[in-house]
Amino acid sequence: MLLYLIDTFTFMEGFFLSKGNKNPKKSNNNETNGLWKKYNLKWVLFITFWTFLLSMLISVLAEVVLGNTPILFAFIILLMIILIGVLSDMIGIAVTAANEKPFHAMAANKVEGSKYAIKLVKNASTVSNFCNDVIGDICGIVSGVAVGSIVLQLPATVFPLTRTVFTIVITGFVASLTVGGKAMGKNISIDRSQEIVFQTAKFLDFIKSKIGLDIMP
Numbered sequence: 001m002l003l004y005l006i007d008t009f010t011f012m013e014g015f016f017l018s019k020g021n022k023n024p025k026k027s028n029n030n031e032t033n034g035l036w037k038k039y040n041l042k043w044v045l046f047i048t049f050w051t052f053l054l055s056m057l058i059s060v061l062a063e064v065v066l067g068n069t070p071i072l073f074a075f076i077i078l079l080m081i082i083l084i085g086v087l088s089d090m091i092g093i094a095v096t097a098a099n100e101k102p103f104h105a106m107a108a109n110k111v112e113g114s115k116y117a118i119k120l121v122k123n124a125s126t127v128s129n130f131c132n133d134v135i136g137d138i139c140g141i142v143s144g145v146a147v148g149s150i151v152l153q154l155p156a157t158v159f160p161l162t163r164t165v166f167t168i169v170i171t172g173f174v175a176s177l178t179v180g181g182k183a184m185g186k187n188i189s190i191d192r193s194q195e196i197v198f199q200t201a202k203f204l205d206f207i208k209s210k211i212g213l214d215i216m217p
Contacts (some may be wrong), residue, residue, distance in 0.1 A: 043126055051134050058138050062145040070152050078146040084173065085139035085183035092131030094190035094196035095124045102194060113202035120201055143174055 066074055100121045106114035120127055151167050189196060208214045 001190060028042050028048045043129075047129060047134060051137065052140060054134070055141060057143050059145070062142045066142075066145050066149040069149055071150050074153075078143055078150070078174065081139050081146065082178050082181065085136055085143075085178060086129045086185050088135040088139070089190040090185040090196060091200050092128040092199075093186055094193040095120050095127045095131070097190050097193040098124075098197040099194065103198070106198075112163045113205045116205040116208075117198050117201035120197055120204075139185045143178075147171060147174060 066077065069077070098117075098121050100118060103114050103117040103121065106116060146206055147167070147170055150170065151163055154163050154166060
């Protein structure tokens with residue numbers, strides 16, 4: 001289905017670009033390929049489609065898993081989700097701020113993880129989009145479910161406004177912790193971008209060598 005949408009989009013784009021050109025076939029191919037590469041449209045369509053599926057799947061799983069989770073564990077999960085979102089945001093920023101040249105020098109000395117770091121920096125736009133947007137949105141979904149799980153387990157008969165007040169307080173707490181964490185993380189990511197990218201690359205390279213999963217093929 002995704003490939004069909006991509007082919008259809010390519011055809012329509014080539015059709016409109018062909019108007020006014022004397023040699024439309026050759027010109028269309030060059031211009032269309034140029035636009036696809038320049039704006040990475042295949043990745044845009046791919047990540048849009050998979051984010052839609054992943055968001056629905058994780059939303060359902062979060063509802064099932066957190067629906068009957070005790071308040072303490074739900075709160076711990078909530079903090080972990082916020083932490084994952086902040087760390088993911090830091091990686092996305094670090095990749096865009098990092099310089100590729102030091103990693104080439106490390107690769108020449110056969111330093112483990114250096115080649116993977118080069119791959120991350122070369123695909124900075126894609127990596128940043130995945131870390132900042134996709135993982136960020138998924139963390140937002142799961143944290144919202146966790147907040148709902150915590151609030152629904154509060155006794156409604158203690159005080160008439162207990163749930164309402166607590167919902168407002170915990171929502172503000174999650175928002176402030178997320179924004180504050182990402183604000184601090186941005187400064188760290190810019191100052192220590194090389195180190196963050198290298199450590200991330202070493203971790204991903206380790207996963208690739210142990211279980212054969214290459215996140216950046």
